[in-house]
Amino acid sequence: MRRIEDSAELEALYGTPSDAALRKVAQRLTPAYRRWIEAARFCVISTVGPDGTDGTPRGDDGPVVLELDPGTLALPDWRGNNRLDSLRNIVSDGRISLMFMVPGDNVVVRVNGTAWLTDDAALRERFRRKSMLPATVAVIEIAEVYAQCPKALLRSGLWGRDDSAATPSLGEILDEMTSGEIEAGAWEREYPERARNTLW
DSSP states (O other), X not given: OOOOOOXXXXXXXXXXXXXXXXXXXXXXXXXXXXXXXXXXXXXXXXXXETTEEEEEEEEOSSOSSEEEETTEEEEEEOSOOSOOHHHHHHHHTOEEEEEEEOTTOOOEEEEEEEEEEEOOHXXXXXXXXXXXXXXXXXXXXXXXXXXXXXXXXXXHTGGGOOOGGGSOOHHHHHHHHTTTSSOHHHHHHHHHHHHHHHOO
């Protein structure tokens, strides 16, 4: 199988980007990009570090990020599995990309930039949920923000279908990966209560 290793050869296979694809890029939040990101309660963040790359979902009941100023976003790190893969990458490298999605909208808005972590008490307090605070907040300095072409979501029919009947549950995955030490049925019975108590 032939391997493409030269950018010029790659570009020759595709041609030049459209005028719109180039002109939609901003270096900070514009009024339209601000409104779009404020509507997003979910994003996927991608980071890179010495042990490789990482992609992880982030979600909240309301905007998933807070605008600190037109060039800076804040993303709380709510309780998860404590693997810290993305957070370790941010500490060691800082490069980050975020893909913001809004259910029902086939546009995806991407932010590329650099991030750093803080445990600043005043900033963490801005994200308080009942008695819970995020352990850290990622401060993201925007390098570019732009809307993605909607074709990927149109092709997949992401918002108009439910394929979940074909997927194994998380309990089944854990059962398989632990050779039954974490039993699927028990895990799935206990998880809803555990999630309710630790959601934020």
